[in-house]
Amino acid sequence: MDASSPTVAVIGAGVGGLTCAALLAHAGRRVTVFEKNPSVGGKLNWLEQDGYTWDTGPSLLTMPYVFEQLWQKLGRRLADDLTFIPLPVTCRYRWTDGSVIDEDAAFWRRPDVARFLHYARGLYDLSADAFLHHPLEDWWRQVNFRNLPKLRHLPKIASFRTMDQVVRRFFGQDPHLIQLFDRFATYNGSSPYRTPAAFNIIPYVEAKFGGWYVKGGLYEIARALERICRELGVAIHTDREVKCLKTAPGGETPSHPGFRLEGTGDSGVYDQVVCNQDVLSAYPRFLPPATARRFQTTRLDKLDPAISGFILYLGVGRQYPQLSQHNIFFSDDYPAEFRQLFDEHRPADEPTIYVAVHSKADPDRAPPGCENWFVLVNAPAIAPGGSIDWTIYGDRIIERLERRFGFDGLRASIQVRKQFTPEDFQTRYLARAGSLYGFASHGVRAAFQRPRFRPPGMKNFYFVGGSTHPGGGLPLVCLSGQMVADKILGRHSGFT
Ligand SMILES: Cc1cc2nc3c(=O)[nH]c(=O)nc-3n(C[C@H](O)[C@H](O)[C@H](O)COP(=O)(O)OP(=O)(O)OC[C@H]3O[C@@H](n4cnc5c(N)ncnc54)[C@H](O)[C@@H]3O)c2cc1C
Structure with a gap:
């Protein structure tokens, strides 16, 4: 040197x-x-701890x-x-009515989903270079003859509609698919009811490049x-x-x-x-x-600050075959969940719960016959005057998984339980208000x-x-x- x-x-x-x-x-x-x-x-x-290992933050690799x-x-x-x-199933989605959807190759090929992807691909073609691969101030470098055909997608990008409004236009008859696609707004800490439709690029990116461990x-x-x-x-x-x-x-x-x-x-x-x-x-x-x-x-x-997260790291002394490596357990009322997070600045009464179990792919990450659960729910950015008993909230999450999603005996089989709160994000990483991504994309x-x-x-x-x-x-x-x-x-x- x-x-x-x-x-x-x-x-x-x-x-x-x-x-x-x-x-x-x-x-x-x-x-x-x-x-x-x-x-x-x-x-x-x-x-x-005790033979279990956890990734504390990211659990899924894309792109x-x-x-x-x-x-x-x-x-x-x-x-x-x-x-x-590569993961054959990027995520398994479940609802309290017992419905299950696996996000796999067959899912992306469904005609209704493929139509949505075709729309989202237009967003990607127009905006990936300008927004993902170049500094914002250099967007003008994209203005050249080679890119002119892409401009037909401009109205989709410049749309005043939200992610949710456009998702509804595609999946109006299917509340489960609406919730599934709305969920991608949380990838950048935002609400699907306030994030512009241009961010519907996110599921396209996941479909195109897949999910990886x-x-x-x-x-x-x-x-x-x-x-x-x-x-x-x-x-x-x-x-x-x-x-x-x-x-x-x-x-x-x-x-x-x-x-x-x-x-x-x-x-x-x-x-x-x-x-x-x-x-x-x-x-x-x-x-x-x-x-x-x-x-x-x-x-x-x-x-708006981006949302924060509340995490439970659980060492579970048994295995649950109904789990995939990545799982989402949806709430019954998604609009209420985001209203509570962004307007009322409090954890959702009935949160959507994400559970990643890396020991499914990598058995060495838990003792034999056990599983290393990473349980994440969206949490509000820290608001002045708010005080939340996260341990009690953690109990409610475990209870919800047992009672509404059939994880019998979960509480009794927990051998290690640790938690990470918005306050921890603030003090450990100097993330203002515990927000995971700075500002929400509202x-x-x-x-x-x-x-x-x-x-x-x-x-x-x-x-x-x-x-x-x-x-x-x-x-x-x-x-x-x-x-x-x-x-x-x-x-x-x-x-x-
Ligand atoms: C719970 C959770 C789940 C996630 N899941 C996924 C996922 O599945 N897939 C995915 O791709 N992404 C995921 N992410 C997002 C991803 O983890 C982050 O976007 C990424 O890791 C952030 O990287 P960064 O470069 O912004 O730095 P950060 O991770 O924010 O690190 C910044 C570092 O700077 C240090 N630092 C700050 N201030 C100072 C200072 N003054 N002096 C010295 N050091 C300082 C901090 O201690 C920290 O180590 C997740 C994030 C979280 C929190």
Whole structure:
């Protein structure tokens, strides 16, 4: 590594931060990562107890090509580091009336579903390049003759309808399919009743690229990224929280002073800073007060925070054959659930429950004859004055699974029970109000309102990760890391 090459500090070792760090180091930059927690990975993390292991956040991988391309950019073969396993059933959906739908290849081929997918494909064709694969400010690069035929899909994108309104037009006679497709709004922490129809692209992406598991657990992605970073010479310091930034002499040029990172015990001066901290909590911490105040009044005070999550990690001392690897147990009243989350700022009385059981694919992740359950329900972002007894709420979730969905003996067979609350998301990851993805994608301008990589008034400072462009989810934060690295290196981002 060239001792005269620019130095970069990365605040936070989430997937966005690690992706960016690896690419910058690969390009010869001298990179140092500061992570406040004891382990890297951010929300993609790991828990183990009594022979059980759990991925603490993400449980399903989509768009695996994003990681394939990252590995290619790093001059490596993904298969040498990770094994991606396709899931024959991406998710099993259940209702209290006993109905079951498996999201598998046959499901996507159903004529009614195929018609919806045809519509959603138009959204994808028009918007994937502009919104997923390029920085928002570079959308104009998409305006060229090659893309003109795609413009016929523009009315679908610019529609004032919500996801739910369009889903109803396709599946008006079938409340189960409406609920199933509405559910994709929660992939970015939003309500289907307020999210613009353009986000119906999400189920298309799942149908097109499938659902995947990573052998050994999704945390293997974080482990692999950490290993690669270290091989490339990235210094990774855990248990170091960056409290504030100070400009300091000694930067790239006299007109561009460098940054000193306060609170880390590190005396280095860095030419550039990449911030993987949640944008909403990072603004007041790292940006000039006037810029932070403007952000408060133009964004924070006006836009809905994305939802948070409440998680139970259960070690279950028996096996339930009716479960697939990923399962959704729907509530009877979806509109009420989102009203309670977004308007009343409280957990839903009857929540939709997601249960992932990775030991179905990877028996080593639980003792013999047992299962490692990851149980997730949507939770409200933390509101002032609210106080929730999450342990009691957890009891209600277990009771609901027993009583309404036939999991007899579940409570009695639980050997390990741990929980993670919105307050934990706030304190562990500095996620403002415990929100998982920054702002919800509510309103027609949602996609354009995500905070940009480069905040105003800050030179050589970049945001990366789920609360900036293009959004939350492992592939998107990996794309975010790639785009920010390209920006810093002066390269044009884009995928073919
Ligand atoms: C419960 C749950 C389920 C999910 N399920 C899925 C799924 O199935 N599939 C999927 O693709 N995605 C899923 N996601 C989303 C996915 O996990 C996230 O979008 C992604 O991991 C976020 O990555 P990030 O780069 O934004 O960083 P984060 O994961 O937010 O990490 C940021 C890191 O920065 C550190 N940090 C913050 N501030 C500082 C500071 N000042 N100093 C030092 N360090 C700091 C934090 O400690 C953290 O480690 C899920 C998320 C959650 C929470």
